[in-house]
Amino acid sequence: MSNINLKVADILDKNREALLDSWQQQLIVNTRVLVSEVGFNSIKSYSEQVLLSFIDSLTQDLSAEEDRFSQTRVLLKEFIAKIDFNNVDFVEVVNFILTLKSSVTNLLIKESDACISESILNLTSWFDDLTFYIFSICIETRESLIREQQRAFMDVSVPVVRLWNQILMIPLVGMLDSSRTQQMMETMLGALEDYQSRVAILDISGIPVVDTLVARHLITAASAARLMGAECIITGVRARISQTLVQLGVDLSGFITRSTLADGFATALKITGQQIG
Amino acid sequence: MIKKPQLNNKPVKPDNSNLIPIANFENVILGRQRVREMMNSLGFSLLDQTRIVTAVSELARNIVVHAGGCGEMIISAIEKNNKKGIECIFKDQGKGIADVNMALQKGFSTSNSLGLGLSGAKNLCQEFEINSVVGKGTQVTIREWVKR
Ligand SMILES: Nc1ncnc2c1ncn2[C@@H]1O[C@H](COP(=O)(O)OP(=O)(O)OP(=O)(O)O)[C@@H](O)[C@H]1O
């Protein structure tokens, strides 16, 4: 049990009002956007709670492995969750704790005595710890935001275009991963049934790289269409793509492939015994 | 207190480093884009670009699927006998391949897939080297030269 910690806690507790005042002043100056985003009352209440829990943590008798600041971390996390990172800079969020560090350090220097250097050393490492903690939650938050956007982006629904009587067209764009393939297949099979269609055209012009993964998904979709008694035509298979697929060893010979959508449409008309005009 | 770093108002440059960590499918896409850009600037034909980018897609994806995303790719512009080319190294610290010849056979797959990635990549590139140590990892190097 460190007496120094208790001593520091005592000093902080005795000067709590002044400390809060100085911290909040600094917050207003240094984290202007954060204050206006979260609201001054909320900042006030959180700074009060954080300071109380911080002082309280210093009085705990803990072993080295135990987390001194678990309570403080809970508060910080709750506070950060309220912040919209589209408006507030990370730096301001980190300054939330660094302004407290500067207020506490100033106070301790004023109240200084023999053991001041050691207590400041301790303080530095505690605040570094909490600062890193804030950084890590900020990054975590940002990353989950990015993941959400990615998911939203992947989620654009797969459109089905009814090109002609009995002929459907599904334009494929971007990444064809398993979940999108699943979605594409469901849409396609549903539409084949709804519109009593006999031909589904899968247009891959919008797929940047046709590798074995894409090929596997295409084969799955085309086979499923066949099982429903429909024919599947893969269009947008330009010369350089078919040459690459051959070298890759992918065999699409069991399926109708055409280099342009126009060619595919002409073939579909033939299959369904229709003519335009 | 920390201050926001000043960037002299210069726009933040995209990271142009030619080492790309390959941990997930988004990284695979980034790797493909970088290779395509470099091949374009080196004067490769559209067919060459399509072939090599497809091979890159296979090899990078193998790192994600078979090596747990513990790896990276390194892209460089190279030159030999006045010929320009591109080299891509795929390095991972995955479980390695016990029998490389078997893995290079068409249709061999431990993941219930088509098993065409490795053999296909070899077919698609002018130069292809593979080294694998079980328990240590795998390294594949491909090279392609601009045709004159
Ligand atoms: N980087 C790697 N690390 C460990 N094992 C690998 C690696 N790359 C390939 N392999 C092994 O070699 C096999 C063949 O690879 P290949 O890319 O040809 O097929 P696949 O990845 O299983 O299927 P596909 O690429 O056709 O979707 C794999 O199933 C896997 O066992």
Ligand SMILES: [Mg+2]
């Ligand atoms: Mg593969």
